[in-house]
Amino acid sequence: MSFAPHPDRFQFLHIDLNSFFASVEQQLHPEYRGKPVAVVPTTADTTCCIAASYEAKAVGVRTGTQVGEAKKMCPGIILIEGSHTEYAKYSAAISEAVELVCPVSHHPSIDEMVCELMGREQEPPRARRIALDIKQSIYKNVGEALRCSIGMAPNRYLAKIASDMQKPDGLIGLLPSQLPRALEHLDLRDLPGVGARTEARLKAQGIQTMPQLLALDHKQMHHLWNSVWGDRIYHWLRGGDTGDDGAPVGSELQKxxxxxxxxxxxxxxxxxxxxxxxxxxxxxxxxxxxxxxxxxxxxxxxxxxxxxxxxxxxxxxxxxxxxxxxxxxxxxxxxxxxxxxxxxxxxxxxxxxxxxxxxxxxxxxxxxxxxxxxxxxxxxxxxxxxxxxxxxxxxxxxxxxxxxxxxxxxxxxxxxxxxxxxxxxxxxxxxxxxxxxxx
CATH class of the missing domain: 3.30.1490.100 (DNA polymerase, Y-family, little finger domain)
Known part of the structure; x- marks a missing residue:
């Protein structure tokens, strides 16, 4: 089966809230803005950071950094026990702010939203204007400490990739005419669905870099994954639409x-x-x-x-x-x-x-x-x-x-x-x- 890429238009916007949990805390507490902040489940040194502000990330503190290590790396770091309720409220408020500009078609997670563009909205200048208006709506209606990176692309998979390419406060578009060469600088782990185990499996089959992966034809990509997932990724990376656009496959009844x-x-x-x-x-x-x-x-x-x-x-x-x-x-x-x-x-x-x-x-x-x-x-x-x-x-x-x-x-x-x-x-x-x- 063959899938033709879209013309040079953006069909999806992927909105990724930057350092969301830490940014909410900086919005709630103006005195924390511009300072290194880490959100933690408890303040015990043996637990791990759930999220870090960009000020903390600048000195190496990341999600998963042990609290004791974070204190050594950044002696002045502000540790805050996370509030599920506050983050849920802000997620809902941001979704409402985005809806003022463009309908939200999908929520992949608490700090991500997807908008599907229609008709002339897909034209690159108009799509870019919508993305900028979304940023402004979040700033005006929810809070000045909350920033997002937005990826624009012909399918959801690429839009997700684009949203990660420039942080914080980024805006990146990937047009079909730029693909797949616009992806050559990425690491294999930058692809959604490619974690440590998948990366190791790809490397064991001789695929060490993105240019090597992108050089594979459709049949080789299918063989590499040994499943329909290889077919999907082949088309997604070229701007194609396989009908599910990177959406998670629906599971059976909750168990x-x-x-x-x-x-x-x-x-x-x-x-x-x-x-x-x-x-x-x-x-x-x-x-x-x-x-x-x-x-x-x-x-x-x-x-x-x-x-x-x-x-x-x-x-x-x-x-x-x-x-x-x-x-x-x-x-x-x-x-x-x-x-x-x-x-x-x-x-x-x-x-x-x-x-x-x-x-x-x-x-x-x-x-x-x-x-x-x-x-x-x-x-x-x-x-x-x-x-x-x-x-x-x-x-x-x-x-x-x-x-x-x-x-x-x-x-x-x-x-x-x-x-x-x-x-x-x-x-x-x-x-x-x-x-x-x-x-």
Whole structure:
């Protein structure tokens, strides 16, 4: 099958918000503007930076830099515990500001938006004017500390690439007549979908550089990926449209949902971990009902911090935070349900079977996942009804928590962690507002 490239027009704009989380903090706190800022899940030295301002990036602090290292690299760095709610609000506000100029057709992530241009909007001068107006709309309607880079291209894949080519506050267009030579200066890792493992696989097949990749014909590109993905990339890099334009392939029915948390030092014991697990389950159960699913199993994951001697003896791996760790997990299956009390009982049964050895004294990470989901319309009611009115209890909790915040009414076992384990900062997941909270 052959795909003709578009004429010299831009069909898509990809808007990439620059250092989004850090920029939101600088917008909220004018005193932080022009200063190095890093957003972190907690202020513990062993955790990692979620995002860094451009002032911090200038001295080498990046997403994933350990907090302790960031302090050494930039002694004056300002560390801020991230706020999922604030970032979700700003993402929504920026989307509204973009909509004032051009409709948003797709949200790939919390800090990215895509606009599809129509008719004469696709003409390069008009597309550039729209992009500049989007920048101005964000500046005027949301905040002066918020900047974006915009890529213009004939398909979404190229628009995403273009948005990364000039940061911060960039505006780059890739026209079909410039392709593929305009991409020759890029690294293989600059291509969306090419991570470390894919890059290693390409290099093992003799593809070391972008010019080598671009020199391949259609058949060779298919063989290189050994899938239709090779065909798509071949056409995308030449300005073609394969019908999906880089959109993620639609997945089947959602199979799971859950939450996880790296605990603050004061919670790194059995009591703290149990309280955190309760809060994570409380949020997951509420989401389960809001998204109209029933769960058929629950998984609990715990990771434990090891001493150097324990780690060497067990040949353990390091967590992304740098902590030497061992891990344990277990899954419980049950009749499909969605009420919090039944799910809590299942988790308590798992908790009682957790390991008790010396290596399991310092839990630092807890994850709770609800699996084997089915939609509400496929659920078969129990023959003898809802014993104890558990569903009604959960519905009452939801009504109050939606109105006043999701920790307003909860079971006592999560009380010690009521203010801990906030909703994790979303990257690829678009935040959804339930009542007054984002999850």
């Amino acid at each position: 799971s949902l859950g939450h996880s948390h790296v605990m603050a030092p004061e919670f790194r014991n059995d009591e703290g971990a149990w309280a955190i697990a309760n809060k994570l389950l409380h949020k997951a159960a509420m989401r389960l009902r809001m998204e109209k699913f029933y769960a058929g199993s629950l998984s609990l994951t715990i990771r434990y911090q090891l001493t150097r001697e324990q780690a060497e003896r067990m040949r353990s791996k390091r967590h992304t935070s740098g902590i030497r760790q061992s891990g344990w997990g277990m899954e419980a299956k049950f009749r499909h349900c969605q009420d919090t009390l039944t799910l809590l009982e299942a988790m308590r049964g798992i908790w009682q079977q957790r390991p008790q050895g010396e290596e399991c004294r310092r839990p630092f990470f807890v994850g709770v996942t609800l699996r084997n989901l089915i939609p509400e319309n496929e659920y078969q009611e129990e023959l003898f009804g809802d014993e104890g009115n558990r569903a009604q209890l959960s519905q009452t909790m939801d009504r109050l928590n939606l109105k006043y915040g999701h920790t307003t009414l909860h079971f006592g076992s999560m009380l010690p962690a009521r203010e801990s384990a906030p909703t994790r900062i979303a990257f690829t997941q678009i935040p959804v507002q339930y009542g007054v909270d984002y999850m």
